[in-house]
Amino acid sequence: MNANLAERWAELPDLLAGHVLLSLSAILVGLTLSLPLGIYAASRPRLAGLVLNLASIVQTIPGLALLALMVPLLGGTIGYAPAFLALMLYSILPILRNTIVGLQGVDPVVRDAARGIGMTAREQLWRVELPLALPVIVAGLRTAVVWVVGAATLATPVGASSLGNYIFAGLQTRNWLSVLFGCLFAAGLAIILDQMIRLLEVAARERRSRLAGLVGLALAVLLTVTIAPRFVDFGPAGRNAREAGEVARMARLSDTTIRVGAKAFTEQYILGALLEDRLAGAGGRVERRDNLGSSIAFDALRSGEIDVYVDYSGTIWATVMNRPEPVNRHAMLAEMTGWLWAEHGILALGSLGFENAYGFAMARESAEALGVASLADLAPLAAELTVGGDAEVFSRPEWVMTRDSYGLSAMQTRAMDATFMYGAVRDGQVDLISAYTTDGRIAAFDLVVLDDPLAVLPPYDAVVLLSPGAAANPALVDVLASLIGTIDDDAMREANRRVDLDRQTPAQAAAWLAGRIGPEGAAQ
Amino acid sequence: MIEHAPAVLDVRDVRKTYAGDVEAVRGVSLSVARGRLLVLAGASGCGKTSLLKMINRLEETSGGSILFGGEDIDGMDPVALRRRIGWVMQGDGLFPHMSVRRNVGLIPQLAGQDPARVELRVREMLELVRLDPDEFGERLPAELSGGQRQRVGFARALAGEPELVLMDEPFSALDPITRDGLQQDFRALQAELGFAAVMVTHDMAEALIMAHEVAVMREGQLVQRGTPRELMASPVDDYVTGLLETPRRQVQAIAELGR
Numbered sequence: 001m002n003a004n005l006a007e008r009w010a011e012l013p014d015l016l017a018g019h020v021l022l023s024l025s026a027i028l029v030g031l032t033l034s035l036p037l038g039i040y041a042a043s044r045p046r047l048a049g050l051v052l053n054l055a056s057i058v059q060t061i062p063g064l065a066l067l068a069l070m071v072p073l074l075g076g077t078i079g080y081a082p083a084f085l086a087l088m089l090y091s092i093l094p095i096l097r098n099t100i101v102g103l104q105g106v107d108p109v110v111r112d113a114a115r116g117i118g119m120t121a122r123e124q125l126w127r128v129e130l131p132l133a134l135p136v137i138v139a140g141l142r143t144a145v146v147w148v149v150g151a152a153t154l155a156t157p158v159g160a161s162s163l164g165n166y167i168f169a170g171l172q173t174r175n176w177l178s179v180l181f182g183c184l185f186a187a188g189l190a191i192i193l194d195q196m197i198r199l200l201e202v203a204a205r206e207r208r209s210r211l212a213g214l215v216g217l218a219l220a221v222l223l224t225v226t227i228a229p230r231f232v233d234f235g236p237a238g239r240n241a242r243e244a245g246e247v248a249r250m251a252r253l254s255d256t257t258i259r260v261g262a263k264a265f266t267e268q269y270i271l272g273a274l275l276e277d278r279l280a281g282a283g284g285r286v287e288r289r290d291n292l293g294s295s296i297a298f299d300a301l302r303s304g305e306i307d308v309y310v311d312y313s314g315t316i317w318a319t320v321m322n323r324p325e326p327v328n329r330h331a332m333l334a335e336m337t338g339w340l341w342a343e344h345g346i347l348a349l350g351s352l353g354f355e356n357a358y359g360f361a362m363a364r365e366s367a368e369a370l371g372v373a374s375l376a377d378l379a380p381l382a383a384e385l386t387v388g389g390d391a392e393v394f395s396r397p398e399w400v401m402t403r404d405s406y407g408l409s410a411m412q413t414r415a416m417d418a419t420f421m422y423g424a425v426r427d428g429q430v431d432l433i434s435a436y437t438t439d440g441r442i443a444a445f446d447l448v449v450l451d452d453p454l455a456v457l458p459p460y461d462a463v464v465l466l467s468p469g470a471a472a473n474p475a476l477v478d479v480l481a482s483l484i485g486t487i488d489d490d491a492m493r494e495a496n497r498r499v500d501l502d503r504q505t506p507a508q509a510a511a512w513l514a515g516r517i518g519p520e521g522a523a524q
Numbered sequence: 525m526i527e528h529a530p531a532v533l534d535v536r537d538v539r540k541t542y543a544g545d546v547e548a549v550r551g552v553s554l555s556v557a558r559g560r561l562l563v564l565a566g567a568s569g570c571g572k573t574s575l576l577k578m579i580n581r582l583e584e585t586s587g588g589s590i591l592f593g594g595e596d597i598d599g600m601d602p603v604a605l606r607r608r609i610g611w612v613m614q615g616d617g618l619f620p621h622m623s624v625r626r627n628v629g630l631i632p633q634l635a636g637q638d639p640a641r642v643e644l645r646v647r648e649m650l651e652l653v654r655l656d657p658d659e660f661g662e663r664l665p666a667e668l669s670g671g672q673r674q675r676v677g678f679a680r681a682l683a684g685e686p687e688l689v690l691m692d693e694p695f696s697a698l699d700p701i702t703r704d705g706l707q708q709d710f711r712a713l714q715a716e717l718g719f720a721a722v723m724v725t726h727d728m729a730e731a732l733i734m735a736h737e738v739a740v741m742r743e744g745q746l747v748q749r750g751t752p753r754e755l756m757a758s759p760v761d762d763y764v765t766g767l768l769e770t771p772r773r774q775v776q777a778i779a780e781l782g783r
């Protein structure tokens with residue numbers, strides 16, 4: 001637990017800096033767009049209605065979806081840009097709405113008085129209408145700050161680092177301390193910023209320049225302290241210091257920056273850490289992009305936003321190549337490799353040696369009680385059964401084909417986070433789940449994976465994928481090629497188990513895997 | 525008529541037609557001289573407020589012309605025109621976020637006067653409307669009584685040394701005693717400063733007590749124009765007689781109590 005706490009603290013400066021930078025820039029740009037727009041629209045009722053409707057539509061898009069949509073809109077760019085754009089759009093509505101409502105709410109008598117005594121339109125706005133609408137506008141700004149600081153935790157899956165990294169990674173690895181860290185710091189940040197804006201408004205209204213100065217100073221200090229880690233290089237105290245000595249001796253990738261991507265589940269974190277370890281060991285400078293959404297990871301690789309990550313042949317086959325028909329494992333690998341290279345210049349370096357397939361798992365006890373050993377046994381029971389799975393699986397062709405081939409359409413489906421489904425099936429909250437076959441909890445929870453006699457479920461070999469840019473770097477290809485064929489199903493399952501059940505960090509599990517594989521080249 | 529001083533304001537055959545061919549003002553001519561108070565009276569909807577708002581171009585005329593200081597207001601910048609004309613409205617129209625001092629000093633300040641002169645002017649104006657600048661200067665309008673707020677409203681209107689003051693029902697939100705005191709004070713102010721004034725009211729008693737001249741309007745037209753004495757002596761029609769009925773009855777009722 002202490003090691004866990006120390007590791008969380010060590011991550012804080014970078015994540016907090018990312019979070020503050022992202023949310024504040026989104027709010028500032030949102031403010032500079034929506035305030036003038038609101039002022040302009042307030043005296044034009046039809047325009048006001050139109051922009052408020054547009055902004056409301058943006059607001060009804062769930063935050064995570066809005067963030068995810070920005071990635072394809074920006075041509076596959078991941079990281080700061082799509083997150084910034086989505087959050088900026090998100091901040092517009094409350095400020096815009098309150099500017100319009102606040103200005104429209106100014107007493108018409110006061111408005112007439114301003115005009116009647118001979119104020120120009122500009123003087124009316126600046127001396128009368130804006131000061132009177134200020135409390136309402138500030139209330140909108142405060143709402144925007146709280147929303148955006150909260151929603152910035154959702155920037156993690158599109159590859160922007162934020163306090164959401166704590167939450168997403170913690171959820172996947174069942175590290176509740178990490179989840180708590182993310183929640184507390186995000187909430188604390190929102191509350192502090194909210195209160196500072198409130199005090200600034202009080203200072204402005206009551207013309208208390210000392211209070212304004214103090215709050216301004218506090219805000220400046222907060223920003224400097226949180227953002228500083230992004231701009232200051234802490235030198236040998238930095239994250240990769242532990243490898244520094246080794247690196248110098250065997251630098252083959254000297255000073256190449258390699259961005260390693262990973263999707264948002266335990267196995268991916270471990271493999272990301274393993275790749276980082278190998279690449280850093282060869283002298284490369286590694287940047288991690290964890291917690292990428294499944295299709296976002298591939299888009300990011302294609303556009304060169306990341307250089308390398310591990311994906312699964314069946315996933316590429318079904319969701320990228322759009323091939324519904326199953327083929328045998330080796331044919332799929334060969335065809336996928338050729339297709340990726342020809343279509344996108346992406347190099348599928350080869351299989352790591354294990355397969356992480358979708359399988360349907362039941363608690364051994366209930367499987368035996370029901371006399372179920374294979375998917376074919378389920379059809380007569382389908383109406384009484386509930387199947388749990390992660391959010392993705394029920395919209396994937398694998399489930400559709402399994403359902404249709406085995407006659408399971410009467411079955412109830414229940415989507416939940418992958419972390420929770422193993423416990424749910426063990427405890428009987430659902431009858432079966434769409435498990436990942438390398439998950440350590442299958443053995444630990446005494447689950448059985450049902451047979452697939454019709455061979456509907458496609459193979460899922462874990463393959464190392466390199467972006468077109470990375471594929472052109474022979475040293476990089478060499479280093480990664482040393483991992484091909486080195487991890488079998490048991491090894492991966494054990495590494496996953498260490499994180500999910502023994503509460504080791506992904507880096508620790510990766511170190512264990514690396515030890516088992518042996519030094520670079522030994523396995524070849 | 526009583527044209528012994530040059531007219532500050534000259535309204536000539538002014539019309540106002542609103543969208544949908546609603547004729548609010550149908551050819552009204554009036555003039556007001558320096559130091560005089562003209563009261564526009566009549567039932568609500570008779571066009572008196574529309575006429576008032578055309579004088580400082582809060583509304584534009586649909587026909588006719590208005591001369592201010594001998595110059596047609598159509599050729600003047602509306603903002604510059606309004607700064608030369610005091611504006612007092614019903615329910616004071618003070619800016620709720622500004623102190624009394626800032627409200628009163630606003631017009632000189634907008635005119636670009638230096639702060640010391642503005643401050644001097646504010647004190648002078650507050651003393652003129654009988655409010656102690658040290659006691660009331662820093663208060664917000666919400667911290668004043670209705671009568672005090674209306675005094676600040678007058679001080680603000682007069683701070684720009686206007687040649688003409690326009691007033692839209694300035695006393696109607698006040699209780700009778702406060703109203704009486706303010707009406708007297710206004711007459712004294714006008715006598716001291718010599719500005720011309722036009723006031724709109726629906727209260728005939730107020731019109732008779734305060735006006736040098738009353739103009740009675742009905743359905744956008746001028747029905748009768750004269751001194752209060754002339755009006756009382758010879759109302760031109762039943763409409764004017766009807767308007768005079770209420771004050772007349774009140775006076776009689778009070779007189780009978782004294783017998």
